[in-house]
Amino acid sequence: MAAFFSSLYVHVPFCIKNCKYCSFYSLRHNEDLEKLYIKAILKEMEITKQIPHFLKTIYIGGGTPSCLSIYSLNSLLSDLTKNFKTARDVEFSVEINPKTIDKEKIGLMKACGVNRLSIGVQSFNDKELLFLGRIHNSDEAARTVEVVYKEGFENISIDLIYGIPGQTLKSWQETLKQAVSLPVKHVSVYELSLEENTLLGKELNAGKISLPLQDDVAFMYEFASDFLKENGFKKYEISNFARRGFECKHNISYWLRKPYLGLGPSAHSFFDKKRFHNPPDLFIYASFFIDGKAGWVFDYSVDKVEELKEKIFLGLRMTKGITIKKKCLLEFFKDFEKEKLLTISGNRVKLTLNGMLLSNEIFAQVLLHIENCPVCKQE
Ligand code: SF4
Structure with missing residues (x-):
């Protein structure tokens, strides 16, 4: 893109x-x-x-x-x-x-x-x-x-x-x-x-x-x-x-991970499958831009694995939930479903109210799973 x-x-x-x-x-x-x-x-x-x-x-x-x-x-x-x-x-x-x-x-x-x-x-x-x-x-x-x-x-x-x-x-x-x-x-x-x-x-x-x-x-x-x-x-x-x-x-x-640009010191941006930010310091920021140069600091490239992780910890925040196609990940979510922290309907996964209260813990566990699961990474 x-x-x-x-x-x-x-x-x-x-x-x-x-x-x-x-x-x-x-x-x-x-x-x-x-x-x-x-x-x-x-x-x-x-x-x-x-x-x-x-x-x-x-x-x-x-x-x-x-x-x-x-x-x-x-x-x-x-x-x-x-x-x-x-x-x-x-x-x-x-x-x-x-x-x-x-x-x-x-x-x-x-x-x-x-x-x-x-x-x-x-x-x-x-x-x-x-x-x-x-x-x-x-x-x-x-x-x-x-x-x-x-x-x-x-x-x-x-x-x-x-x-x-x-x-x-x-x-x-x-x-x-x-x-x-x-x-x-x-x-x-x-x-x-x-x-x-x-x-x-x-x-x-x-x-x-x-x-x-x-x-x-x-x-x-x-x-x-x-x-x-x-x-x-x-x-x-x-x-x-x-x-x-x-x-x-x-x-x-x-x-929804749409591309955006952030202007001003410390502002973050995401486009062209890259995440980056401006220096979080007015003087450093100004010294770049006043000289006509972009002072962006590169954070990371969003490859397939990062994309999957972002989709989960950003998309799952929304009440309409997200669609998950990876079978391995859907299986992993079933434990949370048993604890009534989320619902799974077909491929659609949504947090429940209790899941929202514990969202940070859920996201941390899912991200760790993706990091360590060769199937999730390859599927
Ligand atoms: S100090 Fe922080 S919370 Fe308070 S007005 Fe400024 S940005 Fe907002």
Whole structure:
């Protein structure tokens, strides 16, 4: 397959302040760094627009894209739409933070063709927001949803986190109730996972905080699955729920392994059967692209075995499951079926709710099996 991509991701590597659980590549925002970033990313667009593409989805994430100044946001959005060939019905998403968005930025996004906003709400409980180190409170989050809706954005998504130290089932239920009372079309629910290099990860290792019991966390997920369904949000992926027709096409393209290009420091790409990424450092990244060179770092080539592994750990995340033709692998899946972690119907394999709760363990076992099974590798 010749190099070609149909989805574009743009990473904006700035935040006003780092959240205590976050391990994404993000710098504290300042004007000089913003200027350097904009200079480099505009160059990166000039280089990459030459790769054959036709964009069906665009996603600007971070970091906090909405913390860019109106001037930089305008340069980024207008250069992007000018440089890349885009489908008329493109899904064009931008992540925003309630604290860094205003009507002027909302208007600019709308004028530049953005048609989906993803709001980092995380919780509607102020204590939990404070614990996580978020810069906004619950009222500001709710107000942001109302304002962007009034300004004409119909496709609104919010992110929520469960499994926060100190969070109770009651406070999680309250957060979900508030979420469905707002005009949102998509809800992502993520279990808090703390990497060692994060502030909360360090506190966890030092025994200063503890995570809720795993049974309670599982119950929060089960509750969210049932409650969101009752309120018209269909689960289409382990962590994602949407009203009909509002599933995130961009993320689906990742899970279906469609080719995409990532711009900006630390952004990952997949096309031409290769996975690669930009350096996760603004200065190294900028030094390449400002000089007119692509600074890609090669990760791996996707051969048949990698393709099979990716199909499983990406495709199986989706509720519709995947088709498995390899007999040996289907046999291997039968043990999970016996434990009611997945269902097999013909060649179609789908995770059950319990399987979704244990998805990481299941994926690890399947990948290990493929690695060590000569039949799976050859069939
Ligand atoms: S706003 Fe998002 S990207 Fe920035 S520190 Fe918080 S979680 Fe990380």
